[in-house]
Amino acid sequence: MKTLAKKDLVDVLRYWTGHCTVMTPGRKSHDEIVFDEFDEATFTLDYRKPSLPPKSSCLPQSETIFQVDSGTYEPRISEAKVLLFGIRACDMTGILQSKSFMTADTDDVFYRARAENLATVVMACSGPQNETCFCTTTRSGPFSKQGFDLQFYDVGDSFLVEIGSDKGAVLASAKGFAEADDEAARKRVELFRHEAQGRIALLPEVSQAMERLERGGVSEELWDKFGSKCIVCGGCTYVCPTCTCFNVADRHSGNGGGERIRTWDACLYAGFTKEASGHNPRKTQGLRIKRRHEHKLLYYTDRDTHEGLCTCVGCGRCSDYCPVHIGTIEVVKAIAGEQS
């Protein structure tokens, strides 16, 4: 365990920028707080969970994966080193889950290169970020148990800093970090964790819904009701820390050259499953919503979840940002409330 005085944090961030791109919360125009490259002038610790998870650091919304030019093929494997400062435990779990999904069975070299060059500094939550947080239910927060390089606990004028990896140890060798008295620090962290956990309400409907889905006891009407109001924005998948589906397209530049681009896709779009014949196995919006939630609550293995309950990490963003309230919270409540 290390300790870092808050007044020294900016120096540390500045030091890190000499080694990699550092992403931190920053105050933009209109006083809006967004994660962006570290800028001393706009950096702030007064932030909540950002509207997008940090998944774009390993899977950008759009990226060129290879380029073809007059007979040559050149893969575009990123070498950029990125440090995410201040991400939340739910998002850390999301990164872990996605990394095993994207690299374990099939090695996605483009993803893996970015993931291996990524450093993560988690800011443990002292309580819910807003009313949609349910990470204590999904066992993915409010603090991280694994996968992080460093984890910060805000204890007033300073942070207690947990080292999670060799990379983390190197990061914490920067000037400003000091050794913490282990016993006292351990107790302080335990108290922090205990209090934080107590502040985030459990959402029992999640496991109830999981059981109901397991038994196949959810009515088609429930899904159709959600389907009828879905405006098919795809936002629930875009803001989800564990959605990694992508579409691939070629962009021709003439003379037989061009690039292959992959972009985030969404299983809520009809074209996601439409077959060449024109047939669509998920022919209604209700079925598409059903399949999305089954992926979060039903289809997964222990390897995928990294000690979590399922592949939903309880960040609550789909409930925050669904224009018509079809987030996981609304869905599990509807399932749990349905008469069997």
Place this chain on the structure above:
Amino acid sequence: MTNSINEFEDADLFFVTGTNTTAQHPLIGSRMINAVQQGAKLILVDPREIQLAGFATLHLRQNIGTDVAVMNGIMQVIIEEALYDREFVEKRTEGFEELKSVVSRYTPRVVEQITGIKAADIVAAARLYAEADKAMIVYAMGITQHVTGTDNVKTCANLAMLTGHVGRPGTGVNPLRGQNNVQGACDMGALPVVYTGYQKVIDPAVKTKFEQAWQVEGLDDKAGLTITSMMAAAQRGDLKALYIMGENPLMSDPDTRHIELALSNLDFLVVQDIFLTETASLADVVLPAASFAEKSGTYTNTERRVQISHKAVEPPGQARADWEIIQEVCRRAGYPMDYRSPDDILQEINRVTPSYAGITLDRVEKEFGLQWPCPNEDHPGTAYLHKDKFTKGLGTFLPCDFKPLAEVPDEEYDFILTTGRVYYQYHTGTMSRRIELLEREAPEAVVEVNPDDARRLGIRNNDRVELSSRRGTITLKAEITQRVPHKVVFSTFHFREAQVNLLTNPAHDPVSGIPEYKGCAVKIRRCA
């Protein structure tokens, strides 16, 4: 819009007509769905069974082009049953007797015959709308794109005033703007009759004001040509040169063949755009412009909110921001201009436009935009209009009589074609068709055909069909769907492979110049 987007969240009733809101203004459509699920009522007047129909308290599927009759019928019932807002009518309006006398002829039974809507539904709609506390009328191009577009809009306003549903939060007459800066283009005087802020070109005081501001003499004090008249003038040979910035009339205007003739009849056509559009292909000079991502400036949304957008990337190649290009043309034409940034231009707009006077760069950076009118730097902007009085004082009822479509179906052209957009594509497709996912979702032109009509004509789902009007023929894929009523087909103008505007009728509203895209006579048959 008289009112604001967030007011959709707490209105009690929506009267929605001529807008497929969930597809075309999704984040307004979603607010209506949420409000309905919280108990708000929805009266939907639309011939098509759009997504909102699933949430409608009443869905009135009128015969196309009969909107005035529908609303006159509703007003007839409101007056007949004394459900109107007497106090509002007395204190804030004029012309009530004229309105009463016109609408008195539109009894529910008469209206049923014209519109195809059951008399009982007209009565029900009238009661629901009149009795709601906060009721918003919401419309879009389904109302305006008719030869009676102006009448349709006036009739919406009559209905709102009659019931006092205006001048309060959660009420009003709310046209939804289809493009990100249609509102701004109008506000900035990109119209033949007004300068910025709707200051009239025929007003001598206004003319003098702009002559001084712009340091010129002899500004034109007669109304100019609308886009529709420009095309006619070009065809006659009266118009010699046309400078088009960021528009694609060859795809978007009715009766494409005539537009093509008009454009090729010009001596000189210059098009400034980000892509080589269908229109740009005909130009003598094409100027490459920067896209929204490559320049800074402000845009005004449908609720009159002026918002700032910043430059994120450099324009490709030699492309330049539109303002830089225009400035260069003006300089070369001998008019001195020296704006260093869009902000310099905004400052001039602030000076010459009373409703934008307080909308400065500094403020739009700090706040999330400002809604005009905002007459000075201390003014907070205006969330809803007509609070205590109308701009002109009393609101005048402008009653209108029903007039049919310019081109009604006959024995040969026995269907009505109505046009619009689909959710995944946008306008002439210049931008959206270059987005892979959107193109995957809606890759080709489709015509919606009612199942009964399809059966009679031997058309199956996904068959190629030939769609013809008196002006042209296109072939495209049929989608058999209950979404359209009998004898109505629907298609979109996104696809150059099947340009629906080859078919549409250029007949237009005499006042606004808007063509009747929403209804023309066509025939349809399965391709051999």
Place this chain on the structure above:
Amino acid sequence: MEKTSTVCPFCGCGCNFYLVTDKGRLTGVEPSPQNPVNKGMLCAKGWNSYEFVQSPDRLTTPLVRKNGELAQSTWDEALQIVTAKLLEIREQQGPSALAFLSSAKVTNEENYLFQKMARAVFGTNNVDHCARL
């Protein structure tokens, strides 16, 4: 990576999002979480709006029609032709032989400048845009 606040180029709702760039290339969007119009949400068009900007079909040089075909040109030549032709037509046929179509897709400042050009520089009120279409 950098994030720049912009307004969506599609419908009239006026949703705000940050354009995400990496080494001068657009890589995606991030909806503005606090803007009162969209509150962190977007529609399918908004979420994918960044993509057309980098299409290989973008116009990158001025084009001038020569021998019936549009050919690559320079700004100097293209602007020279535009001004000369517009001035010549105004001279010979009067300002009402000219017309200007502005755009519902460009900024307020550009719309302002465009109508100013039509009126103050070329002397005509023949200026409109596609509000009707």
